Amino acid sequence: MTESTIITDNFLLSNKKAVLLYHEYAKHLPVIDFHNHLSPLQIAEDKKFDNLTDIWLKGDHYKWRAMRALGVDERFITGQASDEEKFKAWAEVVPATLRNPLFHWTHMELKNPFGINSYLNKDSADRIYLQANERLAQDEFSARSLLKNFKVEMLSTTDDPCDDLTHHQQLIKEGYEIKVKPSFRPDKVFMIGEPVTFKAYLKVLGQKAGVEITTIASLLEALKNRVDFFALQQCSISDHGLSTLPTHFTLSLAQEQEFKTFLKSDQAVFSDPDAFAGFILTELCKMYHERNWVQQFHVGAIRNNNPRMLHKLGPDTGFDSIGDYKHAENLTAFLSHLNLTDQLAQTVVYNLNPADNEVIATMLGNFADGRIKGKMQFGSGWWFLDQKDGIEKQLNALSNMGVVSTFIGMLTDSRSFLSYSRHEYFRRIMCNLFGSEMEAGLLPDDEKWVGEMIQNICYYNAKNYFGLNRG
Known part of the structure; x- marks a missing residue:
């Protein structure tokens, strides 16, 4: 399966004017996020996340719905499976989410902040999980550092x-x-x-x-x-x-x-x-x-x-x-x-x-x-x-x-x-x-x-x- 993803510098920008507007006017602006469900505790303690499942899959009912639709057992969604097993279950179904925004979001979130520019699937799961987890252990990937990023x-x-x-x-x-x-x-x-x-x-x-x-x-x-x-x-x-x-x-x-x-x-x-x-x-x-x-x-x-x-x-x-x-x-x-x-x-x-x-x-x-x-x-x-x-x-x-x-x-x-x-x-x-x-x-x-x-x-x-x- 193709390695480099569609999430390029000009992703979603289908014309020259769009490229100019995004890169010259929109891209570098700060974010004012006036409604979210983030944990103030995690910000206050500057939480460092245990692994990619901890930061990415827990509480994400968008992904949970897709996994259920694709026949994934609840054990690997909200159940007793390990974090690594849950991640691999998600990775295996990602290729089947084409045309759902989850496909775009998944690969945008792997690229920024992790710098991972390959498709998530059954074959890449182990490598991506290890690479992301190594970065999550660094101070630059704590809750506050991510907000700054x-x-x-x-x-x-x-x-x-x-x-x-x-x-x-x-x-x-x-x-x-x-x-x-x-x-x-x-x-x-x-x-x-x-x-x-x-x-x-x-x-x-x-x-x-x-x-x-x-x-x-x-x-x-x-x-x-x-x-x-x-x-x-x-x-x-x-x-x-x-x-x-x-x-x-x-x-x-x-x-x-x-x-x-x-x-x-x-x-x-x-x-x-x-x-x-x-x-x-x-x-x-x-x-x-x-x-x-x-x-x-x-x-x-x-x-x-x-x-x-x-x-x-x-x-x-x-x-x-x-x-x-x-x-x-x-x-x-x-x-x-x-x-x-x-x-x-x-x-x-x-x-x-x-x-x-x-x-x-x-x-x-x-x-x-x-x-x-x-x-x-x-x-x-x-x-x-x-x-x-x-x-x-x-x-x-x-x-x-x-x-x-x-x-x-x-x-x-x-x-x-x-x-x-x-x-x-x-x-x-x-x-x-x-x-x-x-x-x-x-x-x-x-x-x-x-x-x-x-x-x-x-x-x-x-x-x-x-x-x-x-x-």
């Missing part, structure tokens, strides 16, 4: 309101050169439809906040305390994973009384989970607005579709997919509710169903206010859509329905320190798209004009949007 300037982790943020505090105290910001992700506070889990969570939340949660008012007090605590640790971003946004935003006195009874009884259900979620969410969003935070919403996933495997392995193990929800009415009701009192914070909405791209792109345009450039953001291709086709569709929808020059660009949305290659992947795809249109006469043949827009989307827009230019 990828030119990361800021990253924002995903943190539950109950997290103590100890590791963020450590990084702030030592003056770590890369900004590692927490983001406030209160998804569990909306899970009132799962009473046992929800009530147990509120007990922990109350303990962390120093508030006994017995009413709606005390729940809001506890959340406010945690928002204030996060703000003290340099948090300025919230994040929410929702199938779709709620449609009701008020609770009646009867429902507030029902909530009190619900918490102290064995009542199985709360009568209106949507109203509860809508009220709590919009009250949180008002807190974000008051503190000049950016709020992010990831919508459109249908999660935990395989109950048997959920019971066996838990959530986030590769059994989620694209949902077919109706977003337009919900989104306009939610944004309008906050906008009526001028309490709508800077907002990023990430969409998982490409059929909804134009709906969301046009909806967000309704709430631009002429005060903040790019205030309402149609977020980059997310999860199942952070591949070439999904990235191009998102860029095209935003260009056609909005103003792509204000776009804040790509994010990692990953648990792996190697996934920063996705920023390079995005930049190459975008430069190819713009370059192709320059060569076709659809965009001006003006390198500086188009190049500066590329730079803004890759870096400067996000730097301004998240206030990093203010120190």
Whole structure:
């Protein structure tokens, strides 16, 4: 099988203008990663990874899904097989992932940072595993060194309101050169439809906040305390994973009384989970607005579709997919509710169903206010859509329905320190798209004009949007 890979200097760049835009304007810019699932503990302790499986396969449900589809036994995916056995199982199926973004990502991540420029397969597995492991043992391949290698300037982790943020505090105290910001992700506070889990969570939340949660008012007090605590640790971003946004935003006195009874009884259900979620969410969003935070919403996933495997392995193990929800009415009701009192914070909405791209792109345009450039953001291709086709569709929808020059660009949305290659992947795809249109006469043949827009989307827009230019 061919040794040198398709991941050349001009990978994904199909025309001369694309080559110029990428290498002269995009390639060397720093990375602002405003949403990921990296471990702040691993950054704080500057973790050195045991082997390539440890840094690359653990927690990567993209790879797990592909391995299951190719008939790999679960023992070699999440089971008791050794790390080396798991790696070899992955290596053996990589050649069968052609046309899946995993094929591109795999070889981009081997090339940078490891300098490995050969295809991963059954025959090369032993050599690549040994070569990568030797490098991972070096100080230059620790967690912090990898972030530096990828030119990361800021990253924002995903943190539950109950997290103590100890590791963020450590990084702030030592003056770590890369900004590692927490983001406030209160998804569990909306899970009132799962009473046992929800009530147990509120007990922990109350303990962390120093508030006994017995009413709606005390729940809001506890959340406010945690928002204030996060703000003290340099948090300025919230994040929410929702199938779709709620449609009701008020609770009646009867429902507030029902909530009190619900918490102290064995009542199985709360009568209106949507109203509860809508009220709590919009009250949180008002807190974000008051503190000049950016709020992010990831919508459109249908999660935990395989109950048997959920019971066996838990959530986030590769059994989620694209949902077919109706977003337009919900989104306009939610944004309008906050906008009526001028309490709508800077907002990023990430969409998982490409059929909804134009709906969301046009909806967000309704709430631009002429005060903040790019205030309402149609977020980059997310999860199942952070591949070439999904990235191009998102860029095209935003260009056609909005103003792509204000776009804040790509994010990692990953648990792996190697996934920063996705920023390079995005930049190459975008430069190819713009370059192709320059060569076709659809965009001006003006390198500086188009190049500066590329730079803004890759870096400067996000730097301004998240206030990093203010120190």
